[in-house]
Amino acid sequence: MKTSIKRIVTIALCFSIALSLFASSTLSVDAKAKKKAAKATKNIVVVLDAGHDTTHLGCHYQNFEEGIANLYIAYYCKQELEKYNGVTVYMTRYGFDCPYGANPDSSGDCLTGRVNYAKSVNADVLISLHNDYDPDLDKSQNGSKVIIPNPNYRPDICVKGSDLGNSILAQLTATGLNVNNWKLCPNGTGIVTRDSESGTYPDGSAKDYYALINKAKTLGFPCIIVEHAFCTNESDRINHLSTPEQYQQLGVADATGIAKYYGLSLK
Numbered sequence: 001m002k003t004s005i006k007r008i009v010t011i012a013l014c015f016s017i018a019l020s021l022f023a024s025s026t027l028s029v030d031a032k033a034k035k036k037a038a039k040a041t042k043n044i045v046v047v048l049d050a051g052h053d054t055t056h057l058g059c060h061y062q063n064f065e066e067g068i069a070n071l072y073i074a075y076y077c078k079q080e081l082e083k084y085n086g087v088t089v090y091m092t093r094y095g096f097d098c099p100y101g102a103n104p105d106s107s108g109d110c111l112t113g114r115v116n117y118a119k120s121v122n123a124d125v126l127i128s129l130h131n132d133y134d135p136d137l138d139k140s141q142n143g144s145k146v147i148i149p150n151p152n153y154r155p156d157i158c159v160k161g162s163d164l165g166n167s168i169l170a171q172l173t174a175t176g177l178n179v180n181n182w183k184l185c186p187n188g189t190g191i192v193t194r195d196s197e198s199g200t201y202p203d204g205s206a207k208d209y210y211a212l213i214n215k216a217k218t219l220g221f222p223c224i225i226v227e228h229a230f231c232t233n234e235s236d237r238i239n240h241l242s243t244p245e246q247y248q249q250l251g252v253a254d255a256t257g258i259a260k261y262y263g264l265s266l267k
Contacts, residue, residue, distance in 0.1 A: 042086070043086055043087065043088060044086060044087045044088070044124050044125075044262050044264070045087075045088050045090070045121060045122055045123050045124050045125075046081060046087060046088070046089050046090070046123070046124065046125055046127065046258060047089075047090045047091070047092060047117070047118040047121060047123040047125070047126045047127070048074045048077055048078055048089060048090070048091045048092070048127055048129060049074070049091070049092040049093075049114050049118075049126055049127065049128040049129065049212070050067075050070040050071040050073070050074035050075075050091060050092065050093055050129055051066070051067070051070045051128050051129055051130040051225075052066055052067035052070060052130075053067050053093060053096060053097060053098040053110075054067060054096045054097055054098070055097065055098040055101075055103070055104050055110070056098055056104060056107045056110050057104075058070065058130070058131070058133075059131065059132070059133030059231055059232075061133060061231040061232050061237070062231070062237065064131075064231040064237055064241055064242075066130065066131050066133070066231065067096065068096070069131055069241055069247060070129050070130060070131065071093070071095075071096065072244060072247035072248075072251070073129050073228065073247050073250050073251045073254070074091055074129050074251070075091075075251070076247060076248040076250070076251025076252060076255075077129065077251035077252070077254045077255045077258075078091060078251075078255075079251070080251060080252045080254075080255035080256070081255040081258060081259065083266055083267060084259050084264040084265065084266055084267065085264060085265050085266070085267050086262075086264055086265075087259075087262070087264055088121075090117075090118075090121050090123075092114040092117055092118070092126075098110055099113070100112075100113025100114060100117075101113065108211060111211040111212055111215065112211070112215060114126070114128075114212065115211075115212060115215040115216050115219065115223070118216065118221070118223075119216075119219050119221070123221055124221060125160075125164065125221060125222050125223070125224070126212065126216050126221065126222070126223040126224075127164075127223070127224055127226060127254070127258070128212050128223065128224070128225045128226065129226050129228070129254065130225055130226065130227050130228070131227065131228050131229055131230070131231055131241060132145075132180070132227045132228075132229065132230045132231070132232075133230065133231055133232050134230060134232045134233075137232055138183075138232070139232060139233055139234065140233075141180065141183065141230050141232065141233060142177075142178055142180065142229070142230050142233035142235060142236050143173075143177050143178030143179055143180035143190070143229065143230070143236070144169055144172040144173065144177045144178070144179060144180055144190060144226070144227060144228055144229060145169075145179070145180040145182050145190045145191070145192055145227050146165035146166075146168060146169055146190060146191055146192075146224055146225065146226050146227070147192055147193070147194065147210060147213070147224065147225040147227065148161035148162050148164075148165045148191055148192070148193055148213075148222075148224050149161045149193065149208055149213050149214075149216075149217050149222055149223070149224075150193040150194075150195055150206070150208050151193075152195075152201055152203075152205035152206055152207070152208075153201035153202070153203050153205050153217065154217055154220075157217050157221070157222045158193075160222045161222045161223075161224045162191055163261060164222070164224060164257075164258070164261045165191050165224050165226075166191060167257040167258070167260050167261040168224075168226060168253070168254055168257030168258065168261075169190050169191065169257070170257060171253035171254070171256045171257040171260075172226075172228060172250070172253050172254075172257070173190075174253065175240070175249050175250065175253050176239065176240070177228070177229055177236070177240060180227070180230070193208070194208065194209040194210065195207070195208065195209055196208065196209045196214070197209075199214065201214075201217075201218070202218075210225060212225065213225065226254060228240070228241075228250050229241055229250075
């Protein structure tokens with residue numbers, strides 16, 4: 001009789017423990033599912049920065065004007081991105097003039113204004129769209145690269161910038177552009193960082209060289225600079241930087257890379 005009672009108690013205890021473990025496991029799975037669903041439904045805020053303007057001029061070569069090309073690309077990128085669910089897209093400028101101050105000798109104020117604007121709309125990321133120019137007119141310099149935050153001060157922001165940059169670069173090279181091996185920071189990957197020679201972050205580490213990137217990092221969000229192609233390279237200029245249709249191709253490539261990184265789905 002005692003043996004039977006003991007066996008019944010043991011079975012009951014085992015059943016109770018199993019039920020407890022099952023409930024705990026179910027709650028854990030439910031929590032993970034809810035967390036994943038919340039992440040999937042989070043609205044992403046992307047701010048596109050068409051680099052330069054009629055006050056703060058970009059590169060000029062032959063018939064190419066960077067500030068105009070960058071604005072075209074940004075508009076096409078915005079248009080394409082808005083075909084996706086779960087994303088809100090802003091631009092730091094919608095016209096040729098600078099909305100952040102008309103002093104050509106004070107580009108710093110303009111750059112600060114662009115970053116502050118991104119912060120004001122709660123940007124998840126600021127993506128500055130540019131094209132390149134080799135000051136030595138080295139025509140061998142060609143192709144795309146993405147400048148990302150360095151790993152200092154906020155290494156998590158560096159990781160986000162690297163992953164997003166790689167996603168965009170994969171789409172740009174699919175258009176026929178090469179990966180640029182930037183002679184200022186060669187590594188062959190097209191994903192590069194550049195440190196300031198004097199500025200430091202609050203922890204004493206070297207700041208990022210580019211004001212957009214270091215100011216955004218200080219405010220807590222990533223900024224990357226996409227250099228699509230070289231206007232000083234004949235192939236890049238003729239095949240990628242000569243017509244609105246080519247600018248559209250670049251803008252769509254940028255948008256597709258952004259959408260893939262954030263896991264966005266088409267409407």
